[in-house]
Amino acid sequence: MDVRTEKAFTTLKQLARANGGYLRTADAAAHGVNRPMLARFVVENEFERVARGIYMGPEAWPDDYYVLQLRYPKLIFSHLSALRLHGLTDYLPRQAQVTLWTGCNPSLLSANGVKVYTVKHELHELGLTTMQTYFGNTIRVYDMERTVCDVLRSRNKIETQAFYQSMKSYSQLPGKDWPKLVGYARSFELERILTHYMEVLMA
Numbered sequence: 001m002d003v004r005t006e007k008a009f010t011t012l013k014q015l016a017r018a019n020g021g022y023l024r025t026a027d028a029a030a031h032g033v034n035r036p037m038l039a040r041f042v043v044e045n046e047f048e049r050v051a052r053g054i055y056m057g058p059e060a061w062p063d064d065y066y067v068l069q070l071r072y073p074k075l076i077f078s079h080l081s082a083l084r085l086h087g088l089t090d091y092l093p094r095q096a097q098v099t100l101w102t103g104c105n106p107s108l109l110s111a112n113g114v115k116v117y118t119v120k121h122e123l124h125e126l127g128l129t130t131m132q133t134y135f136g137n138t139i140r141v142y143d144m145e146r147t148v149c150d151v152l153r154s155r156n157k158i159e160t161q162a163f164y165q166s167m168k169s170y171s172q173l174p175g176k177d178w179p180k181l182v183g184y185a186r187s188f189e190l191e192r193i194l195t196h197y198m199e200v201l202m203a
Contacts, residue, residue, distance in 0.1 A: 012028060024054055024055075025038060064096065065137075066133050066139060069137075075098040080093035088166040117150070143180075153188060
């Protein structure tokens with residue numbers, strides 16, 4: 001192996017190691033590795049193409065949420081997906097649920113079986129945090145208080161059992177942040193509805 005190839009392979013190995021065993025064509029290009037060199041690395045190191053421009057190494061765990069995040073860096077996991085990640089429900093959503101800002105074209109995501117919600121641009125990153133998937137990879141997700149507000153906003157579109165379970169789970173959390181929740185609810189004009197459900201659940 002010549003010096004140029006060895007340097008490129010070292011770079012790609014470092015990128016994969018930093019990203020849970022996954023490689024993106026865009027990251028390789030940003031680090032000066034061209035497509036032919038990436039293709040050679042993928043073949044020689046038995047990486048698998050899991051999405052357009054994304055490859056998974058032989059020792060990586062298949063992680064649908066992480067691959068989705070790599071494909072669409074601006075999306076934020078929300079609603080039932082966020083509830084599940086936060087442990088507020090044991091309900092397993094049939095499809096990943098994410099939020100983008102109004103004006104984005106969700107057609108590609110929807111075509112791939114992803115449930116897409118939209119919100120005004122200025123509210124898109126309200127409550128944004130990061131969490132690890134079940135496989136240890138970092139994704140963007142709303143915090144618990146923002147997730148509760150999203151569930152309230154979409155209560156007529158969410159399975160009844162999951163809705164009530166998540167609301168009750170949050171109301172019983174010892175570490176819940178009421179001021180933050182009320183502040184978020186105010187941003188979405190949900191204060192009255194929030195008060196109603198919390199009074200019922202805590203009665």
